[in-house]
Amino acid sequence: MPKIALDAFIIGNLSQAMDIFTEAITADASNYIYYVYRATVYVRLGKWDAALEDVDQSIGIERSALGLMFKGIALYGKTLVKEASRAFDRALQLVTGDSATHLLFLIKAIATFNANEHDEALVHVKDMAETYHDSAADFLACSVVQIYFYAEMAFTAAQGNIRDKSIEYINAAFKIATACSLEKMDMSVYTEFDVIFGWNVKSLWQKINKYRCLILLRTCNIEALECYRTLMDSCDKAEKDSLIAWFAAYKGVKCMPCGSQKQLAAAATTSMNAEVEVKQASLEKVVETKVVGTKVVGTEVFGTEVVETKVIETKVVETEVVETNVEREKKVGSAADEKMQEKIKQAIERLPKDRKCANGYAWIQTSNGFKCAGGGHSISWEELEKLGGSEN
Incomplete structure (x- = not known):
């Protein structure tokens, strides 16, 4: 694929990529690869019928593994699972080399996942990881795909307010990411996932962190604030602005400011005061709390709000606990x-x-x-x- 078109795919400039390949087809309508490349644009746009039209034109000129692969992807997009699987099987017959075969299997799994066949896709990739465990490159590719699957499943569960599953899936993503040192991996070797599916794999580590933060927020977990701050500390200004807009869009940030003052205060005071703050957060009712001193130490942005952070040394004069979280756990x-x-x-x-x-x-x-x-x-x-x- 021409570099200018590849760059257009990676930055998401699909209209430019479309123009490049349409001009190429106009100049040489007998070249099968140009139809495959334009079908890639249609796949990214979710225009499955247009993608099928181009790949069928390509296959009519020359039967290729690439053409059959994109036919399978487009058919999965139309949820025609059996027909899609057959197209991938035919593509596999034309592929040579273990690495190419492994990549085709992974792309099939991703297309299956995108057709909402999540369990089947995940099992498929897990089996591949076991099969290719002795090949470091192939095993890491399987790990990257598993992390992406679990992250998306966690986000979907969080959106549906299925809290137990969202926590289970995001923990699974982090377990694999930690085991393969995702944060330090060279993600440039997975460009195919960016081009075909628009993944932006280089931000996968950030993706699972922001999903984890959102899930912690929605489950009112006290780790949410630290997760949010760690995530922001690792970003440049443009990334921070993007993340702030993302959290605001999903409304998870709205529960941050209230809890943030207490948690930031606890983190900034002595460990004893921090323990007091956390203990107070677990109580149902506090009859009277006396504020001994207040000092402003800084500000922090959460979503579209600026929260003034205060260090507060508190002394509980008298408390009446109606029911604690410990009693509820029973x-x-x-x-x-x-x-x-x-x-x-x-x-x-x-x-x-x-x-x-x-x-x-x-x-x-x-x-x-x-x-x-x-x-x-x-x-x-x-x-x-x-x-x-x-x-x-």
Whole structure:
């Protein structure tokens, strides 16, 4: 592929790439590779029928592994799974060399994943990783694909408020990323994934970190702030601006400012004061807190808001703990009593439609709140307190 077109793909200038290959076809309509290259643009744009038209034209001129591969990708895009698999099988018959075969298998797995066949794609890549374990380059390529799969699955689960799965998937992504030293890897060798699927693999480490941060935010995990700050510290200004816009778009940042003042204060004071702050955060009610001293030490940007960070030394004069998180943990896995079921029902009615359990399942206690017995819906303690009234 011409370098100017390759660069256009990598930076996402698809209109330029389209113009380059259309002009090439006009100049020489008998060259099969130009149709394959233009089909790549259509694949990136999700224009599956146009991609199929170009690859069929290419295959009609010369039957090639590349043409059949893109036919398979386009068919997966149309969720024609059996036809797509057959196209890839035919492509494999024309490929020579272990590395090329391995790459084709990975591209097939990615196309399968993009067709929402996540479990099948993941199993396929895991099997490949075991098969190619003795080949460092091939094994690392499998690891990169697995990390991407788990990260996307975690993000999807987080968007659907399936908290347990989002945590499970992002932890799996981090485990593999740590094992293969993803942060230090030379990602330039995976350009094919950028060109064909628009992955931007060089930012994969940042991707899993920002997804982890979002998931921690949505589960009200106290590690969210440190994760956010670490992520921002590793970025230049342009990347920071991009991340701030991303967090604002997904609304995960809205729960940051409130918790950030307490967590930043705890981090800036002595370890004893930090322990006090964390302990206070786990209590349900504090009757009276006396502020001994206040000092402004700086500001920090979260989303579109600027939060003034304060170091606060506090002394708890008198506290009355109604129910601690420790006591709640004892009830994890048990069904809520009738009074709590009614309270949850009242709170759920005030949430968006997609947060409601239409099947009327009973609510089971978790460490973060309650989830329906069907596993598809949940409500946090914070939402319950805010929307369901006082807990008895």
